[in-house]
Amino acid sequence: xxxxxxxxxxxxxxxxxxxxxxxxxxxxxxxxxxxxxxxxxxxxxxxxxxxxxxxxxxxxxxxxxxxxxxxxxxxxxxxxxxxxxxxxxxxxxxxxxxxxxxxxxxxxxxxxxxxxxxxxxxxxxxxxxxxxxxxxxxxxxxxxxxxxxxxxxxxxxxxxxxxxxxxxxxxxxxxxxxxxxxxxxxxxxxxxxxxxxxxxxxxxxxxxxxxxxxxxxxxxxxxxxxxxxxxxxxxxxxxxxxxxxxxxxxxxxxxxxxxxxxxxxxxxxxxxxxxxxxxxxxxxxxxxxxxxxxxxxxxxxxxxxxxxxxxxxxxxxxxxxxxxxxxxxxxxxxxxxxxxxxxxxxxxxxxxxxxxxxxxxxx
Amino acid sequence: xxxxxxxxxxxxxxxxxxxxxxxxxxxxxxxxxxxxxxxxxxxxxxxxxxxxxxxxxxxxxxxxxxxxxxxxxxxxxxxxxxxxxxxxxxxxxxxxxxxxxxxxxxxxxxxxxxxxxxxxxxxxxxxxxxxxxxxxxxxxxxxxxxxxxxxxxxxxxxxxxxxxxxxxxxxxxxxxxxxxxxxxxxxxxxxxxxxxxxxxxxxxxxxxxxxxxxxxxxxxxxxxxxxxxxxx
Numbered sequence: 001x002x003x004x005x006x007x008x009x010x011x012x013x014x015x016x017x018x019x020x021x022x023x024x025x026x027x028x029x030x031x032x033x034x035x036x037x038x039x040x041x042x043x044x045x046x047x048x049x050x051x052x053x054x055x056x057x058x059x060x061x062x063x064x065x066x067x068x069x070x071x072x073x074x075x076x077x078x079x080x081x082x083x084x085x086x087x088x089x090x091x092x093x094x095x096x097x098x099x100x101x102x103x104x105x106x107x108x109x110x111x112x113x114x115x116x117x118x119x120x121x122x123x124x125x126x127x128x129x130x131x132x133x134x135x136x137x138x139x140x141x142x143x144x145x146x147x148x149x150x151x152x153x154x155x156x157x158x159x160x161x162x163x164x165x166x167x168x169x170x171x172x173x174x175x176x177x178x179x180x181x182x183x184x185x186x187x188x189x190x191x192x193x194x195x196x197x198x199x200x201x202x203x204x205x206x207x208x209x210x211x212x213x214x215x216x217x218x219x220x221x222x223x224x225x226x227x228x229x230x231x232x233x234x235x236x237x238x239x240x241x242x243x244x245x246x247x248x249x250x251x252x253x254x255x256x257x258x259x260x261x262x263x264x265x266x267x268x269x270x271x272x273x274x275x276x277x278x279x280x281x282x283x284x285x286x287x288x289x290x291x292x293x294x295x296x297x298x299x300x301x302x303x304x305x306x307x308x309x310x311x312x313x314x315x316x317x318x319x320x321x322x323x324x325x326x327x328x329x330x331x332x333x334x335x336x337x338x339x340x341x342x343x344x345x346x347x348x349x350x351x352x353x354x355x356x357x358x359x360x361x362x363x
Numbered sequence: 364x365x366x367x368x369x370x371x372x373x374x375x376x377x378x379x380x381x382x383x384x385x386x387x388x389x390x391x392x393x394x395x396x397x398x399x400x401x402x403x404x405x406x407x408x409x410x411x412x413x414x415x416x417x418x419x420x421x422x423x424x425x426x427x428x429x430x431x432x433x434x435x436x437x438x439x440x441x442x443x444x445x446x447x448x449x450x451x452x453x454x455x456x457x458x459x460x461x462x463x464x465x466x467x468x469x470x471x472x473x474x475x476x477x478x479x480x481x482x483x484x485x486x487x488x489x490x491x492x493x494x495x496x497x498x499x500x501x502x503x504x505x506x507x508x509x510x511x512x513x514x515x516x517x518x519x520x521x522x523x524x525x526x527x528x529x530x531x532x533x534x535x536x537x538x539x540x541x542x543x544x545x546x547x548x549x550x551x552x553x554x555x556x557x558x559x560x561x562x563x564x565x566x567x568x569x570x571x572x573x574x575x576x577x578x579x580x581x582x583x584x585x586x587x588x589x590x591x592x593x594x595x
Binding site: 104108126129130131132133134 | 544
């Protein structure tokens, strides 16, 4: 089966959006388990902001905002923003990000179905570019922290910058042995840039058998949720398959070239936001490609860009940048991967070729 | 509307080089970090526009049609060099903060566009006025965009006015608020694109609003005409 008009399972937009959120719950739960209650609190703040923003803007556009809010698409954006934002980030980060996602990226382009870019990822990139300090201060796994946080600690950090007992974010990010821990991707990147090998960097406390503590399980949980979405036919395999294939192929080639400088495909697949990006973010039906071949190319491109930016770019993780770059390429991908119309021989490709050769002979 | 009013209306609003013709976007987006930078570049561009429009209009009957563009570019380059040397002499810090974008005024499409489209076909007095109005329209957008970005990014307005106007202007700086975490996006290039998009959208929305007040009677006319056709 080709494109969306042939759906066999009848679901409303709201049902699809809510199913995606439910499938993300295992990942969110594990994120809470490893990094404290920050993600849950940010979800609440983001949900409130997106609903108010969406209602206000639709009211200004003289549209019925009740139906738009009931389709839960804004809520899904809030969910994605909340799980991407560092758990210690202050509350206004989430408010600015959610407002930007809904007001600028979604509604100014015409609302649901018209946005060129993935709202959550555009908001994330906006925040990362604007507030690099707050956006790159990740929590460390609770089991390793000097001071594990309770719910009231997380709440207090987000609203005041200090935990309920008065510890600063830097203190909370300190390992039991008294040093600050970076995220696994960051740790490897810093170590390699300082001339160490990947194996040497894996000696750090944040790693266990060459994988990041906590991050492996979080990615596994999102993988599980993603497979559930595949089983329920909410998404097709093409995009996540493309992302995983893209990053695996490149990282395998680089790993075989020099395993002292480049990490294994396994490390890339289960670090940072890869599984979440592959199954929950890249599969946004509005801003992704719409043909099956196009979807695979779109996903593959995301995997490729993620690897390139993770390895040689300025930021440790790159799902958001990769998704935005490939969003820009979607019209081109769709143009060249139009499926054959039923009953016709591949006329479209011939038309493209004819047009191209015309141009060449013309110039 | 006489010619001067028409030129003012075209340059400042209807055919504004920055938000309608979308000419000269490179300096527009690159230097509008602050009001003062925008104003400085806007004034420089305006002076070049007036000078080049006058000169092009004066020589318009002597220039062979085939090589008019190189000649226009050389005229513009001469004026840009003059402006650049003047700024180097009198507003050195602003000259340094605008950097490469002063010599790049040569490549500003708004200037060659006006030379080609207007000055090369009209007498000097109109061409000079056209240069002034187009320059003013361009400057206005640079200042507004600079103001938006400066306000969001660093919470001030007219910071560094002394670079352009002399030491007394330090008092012009208005600190609206002091952000603990500056909104870097507004100062970085993406902020310029977003701000520009919002300005264009605002102008289009305003035009449509005004049009909807004015055009209502003409809609009735079309209805009448339709009825006539139906009867016959």
